Amino acid sequence: MLTSCTNAIILTVNGDEHMLVVEPNELLINVLRNELGLTGSKYGCGTGQCGACTVLIDGEPALACVTLAVACDGKEIVTIEGIARPDGGLHPIQEEFLGENAVQCGFCTPGMILMAGDLLKRNPHPTEPEIRHHIKGNICRCTGYNGIVRAIQHAAARMAEPAAADGPDLVKEAR
Amino acid sequence: MTVNTRVLINDFTYHVPSTLAEALGFLDQYGEDAAVLAGGTDLIIQMKLGRRSPKFLVDVSKLEELKHLEAGEKILIGAGRRYMDVLPFLQGLGRYHGLAEAIDSIGKLQVLSVATVGGNLGNGSPAADTPPPLMTYDASVRVRSAHQERVVPLREFHTGPGAIVLAPNEIIVAVEFDAFPDGRASAFRKLTRVASDISKVTCAVAVERAGETCTHCRIALGAVGPTPLRARSAEAALEGREVDASAVEECARLIVEEISPIDDIRCSEKYRREAAGVLFRDAFASAWERAKC
Numbered sequence: 269m270l271t272s273c274t275n276a277i278i279l280t281v282n283g284d285e286h287m288l289v290v291e292p293n294e295l296l297i298n299v300l301r302n303e304l305g306l307t308g309s310k311y312g313c314g315t316g317q318c319g320a321c322t323v324l325i326d327g328e329p330a331l332a333c334v335t336l337a338v339a340c341d342g343k344e345i346v347t348i349e350g351i352a353r354p355d356g357g358l359h360p361i362q363e364e365f366l367g368e369n370a371v372q373c374g375f376c377t378p379g380m381i382l383m384a385g386d387l388l389k390r391n392p393h394p395t396e397p398e399i400r401h402h403i404k405g406n407i408c409r410c411t412g413y414n415g416i417v418r419a420i421q422h423a424a425a426r427m428a429e430p431a432a433a434d435g436p437d438l439v440k441e442a443r
Numbered sequence: 444m445t446v447n448t449r450v451l452i453n454d455f456t457y458h459v460p461s462t463l464a465e466a467l468g469f470l471d472q473y474g475e476d477a478a479v480l481a482g483g484t485d486l487i488i489q490m491k492l493g494r495r496s497p498k499f500l501v502d503v504s505k506l507e508e509l510k511h512l513e514a515g516e517k518i519l520i521g522a523g524r525r526y527m528d529v530l531p532f533l534q535g536l537g538r539y540h541g542l543a544e545a546i547d548s549i550g551k552l553q554v555l556s557v558a559t560v561g562g563n564l565g566n567g568s569p570a571a572d573t574p575p576p577l578m579t580y581d582a583s584v585r586v587r588s589a590h591q592e593r594v595v596p597l598r599e600f601h602t603g604p605g606a607i608v609l610a611p612n613e614i615i616v617a618v619e620f621d622a623f624p625d626g627r628a629s630a631f632r633k634l635t636r637v638a639s640d641i642s643k644v645t646c647a648v649a650v651e652r653a654g655e656t657c658t659h660c661r662i663a664l665g666a667v668g669p670t671p672l673r674a675r676s677a678e679a680a681l682e683g684r685e686v687d688a689s690a691v692e693e694c695a696r697l698i699v700e701e702i703s704p705i706d707d708i709r710c711s712e713k714y715r716r717e718a719a720g721v722l723f724r725d726a727f728a729s730a731w732e733r734a735k736c
Binding site for chain 2: 292293294295298313315316317322328329339341383386405
């Protein structure tokens with residue numbers, strides 16, 4: 269009767285497969301940060317409001333702070349650590365965030381960048397309202413939205429160029 | 444006690460059944476000690492805040508029996524369908540704007556990608572987004588236990604704040620409503636504090652018109668009483684009437700009287716009454732215009 273009550277799970281995180289033993293009440297964010305040492309995803313409000321813990325689960329944005337790790341068995345997770353190029357170079361979205369000074373305290377940034385990537389995957393030429401709509405679930409308390417929006421606009425323009433074949437980014441992989 | 448939202452403190456056993464029968468077996472066995480986990484965007488937060496502490500979680504996200512999406516004489520939406528799937532389904536049908544707008548208003552993709560209509564109903568919140576439009580569609584909730592299936596009209600489904608008619612061994616299978624006849628249209632409006640937040644007030648309207656006469660009218664509101672509610676006196680005031688500015692004003696006044704909002708962290712009772720009238724006017728105007736085509 270308790271066959272489905274196993275706590276051994278397999279998570280593929282940024283392309284690497286991990287076999288883990290987790291308690292049922294462990295949250296994905298804690299497993300990512302504490303077990304796997306991936307501290308890019310941030311623990312913000314803890315109640316699904318701020319978006320700082322945003323990760324991609326099977327290609328869809330989700331909140332790691334309200335997701336049970338055990339429920340992610342067999343799933344593919346992408347965190348901010350999986351966005352940069354294998355050689356360590358930054359993703360165009362990350363470079364544009366730097367270029368626009370779209371980072372102040374940095375706490376919202378990993379979630380913002382993942383959402384920006386998700387948007388450009390779905391819609392390579394977003395309008396400003398579309399950008400703002402897409403990052404609706406990500407709160408920045410340093411009042412940096414304008415810079416963030418500009419960074420995403422620049423990234424969109426850059427990534428739409430034919431020469432944007434640099435980087436094995438989440439955008440191409442998800443396609 | 445200080446709440447630490449960084450961890451889930453209570454221990455529980457996690458089950459992820461692969462069939463509905465297996466899930467219902469768990470619920471039958473565990474009764475009130477069990478909770479059904481769908482997207483988790485409500486339940487996990489309630490558990491963090493100490494409002495719920497189930498000993499068993501039954502994860503229904505793998506159950507194909509909850510994933511129907513059918514459009515025939517009835518529109519059937521499986522309880523386990525994520526908003527992200529339901530929204531394009533509705534947009535494709537092109538006529539159920541109220542429900543589509545309610546789902547779209549949740550906005551936050553990180554929630555749309557996991558949360559379900561079944562969860563939104565099962566949570567029983569008076570501020571939930573989908574019950575008001577579904578009420579204007581005269582929707583019903585299909586409910587199953589290991590022993591029986593029953594269909595509960597949505598208007599009888601909510602019994603108080605966070606309370607619904609489900610027995611502990613029952614699960615929501617689907618929500619269903621009759622396909623709109625030609626000429627019926629709907630709309631939804633919501634007021635929140637910031638772009639992505641729980642509603643202060645919501646209002647849904649479904650209408651049918653013959654020229655300038657309203658031949659069918661449903662009005663439902665959220666976050667203005669202990670449950671999502673229908674504004675029946677306002678509906679009666681419009682149905683069969685010629686619609687002009689004074690009829691709409693009269694209707695808005697009846698709604699403001701009929702609802703029973705409270706003061707809370709999001710806004711005051713007085714504000715909610717005012718806002719309900721404003722949202723109604725907007726939602727009605729939009730539905731009325733759509734019904735013209």
